[in-house]
Amino acid sequence: MSRLRTPRALLIAFAAVAVVHLCALAVGVPAVAQVTKPVLMPLLAARVVALGGPRLLVAALLFGCGGDTLLQVGGDTVFLLGMGSFAAGHLCYLALFARHGTASGARTYGLAGAYGVAWLGVVLVLWPDLEAGLRVPVACYSLLLTAMACGATRAGVRAGAGGALFLLSDTLIAGGIAEWPQAPAPQFWIMLTYLPAQYLLAEGLSRPASPRPGRGQGRGDGSRGDGKGRAAWRGPAPVAHRPDQSWTASRASTMP
Numbered sequence: 001m002s003r004l005r006t007p008r009a010l011l012i013a014f015a016a017v018a019v020v021h022l023c024a025l026a027v028g029v030p031a032v033a034q035v036t037k038p039v040l041m042p043l044l045a046a047r048v049v050a051l052g053g054p055r056l057l058v059a060a061l062l063f064g065c066g067g068d069t070l071l072q073v074g075g076d077t078v079f080l081l082g083m084g085s086f087a088a089g090h091l092c093y094l095a096l097f098a099r100h101g102t103a104s105g106a107r108t109y110g111l112a113g114a115y116g117v118a119w120l121g122v123v124l125v126l127w128p129d130l131e132a133g134l135r136v137p138v139a140c141y142s143l144l145l146t147a148m149a150c151g152a153t154r155a156g157v158r159a160g161a162g163g164a165l166f167l168l169s170d171t172l173i174a175g176g177i178a179e180w181p182q183a184p185a186p187q188f189w190i191m192l193t194y195l196p197a198q199y200l201l202a203e204g205l206s207r208p209a210s211p212r213p214g215r216g217q218g219r220g221d222g223s224r225g226d227g228k229g230r231a232a233w234r235g236p237a238p239v240a241h242r243p244d245q246s247w248t249a250s251r252a253s254t255m256p
């Protein structure tokens with residue numbers, strides 16, 4: 001019974017902290033938003049551990065925590081480090097998706113094409129507004145993020161929805177960089193899509209993976225996983241129209 005209670009308690013704790021964090025963003029209490037943000041992904045990671053989920057999934061969530069934390073600091077160097085942390089998390093996700101069979105068929109190719117067009121469109125819009133030193137890293141990160149979102153569809157509906165929401169969250173940030181019209185409290189909407197994205201990825205990947213075609217189940221585990229198991233750019237609210245400041249600021253807790 002206690003083994004069932006622990007994951008549930010961790011999920012309740014994650015939901016409670018997420019609500020506090022989102023409320024702090026909505027009403028403009030930056031101190032609370034900054035304190036609660038680094039707690040969120042470790043709670044999800046602890047839930048995955050309690051469920052006996054894959055270690056790669058735990059690593060992906062903790063890399064997300066690293067990105068969230070680093071990008072609250074601000075500055076180009078820290079921004080690149082934070083983006084690198086998120087990129088490492090996406091690589092972990094991609095490795096997990098590879099355990100869910102091979103991708104093929106018209107639907108798969110159609111999704112890949114749609115995600116590819118989305119990536120190219122966002123990069124073309126962002127490119128003129130980015131500083132020269134950020135253009136290539138941002139384009140490469142965006143490609144990796146798009147590959148993760150597309151690959152998530154191989155792991156089921158939950159993971160696929162999580163990947164799409166992750167991409168949407170970063171697209172909202174891209175809109176700020178491109179100086180598109182912004183909704184009030186833009187960080188609230190960014191986190192409102194990011195948090196469910198990570199949760200859905202975690203839930204979708206906490207379950208056993210399907211065996212790869214032709215490999216068989218062999219010893220009965222059905223996957224290379226170990227049982228149940230699942231850039232983003234978040235920094236202080238924009239204070240200037242310089243692309244690097246706006247990009248870094250989008251993901252952090254709201255600061256004047």
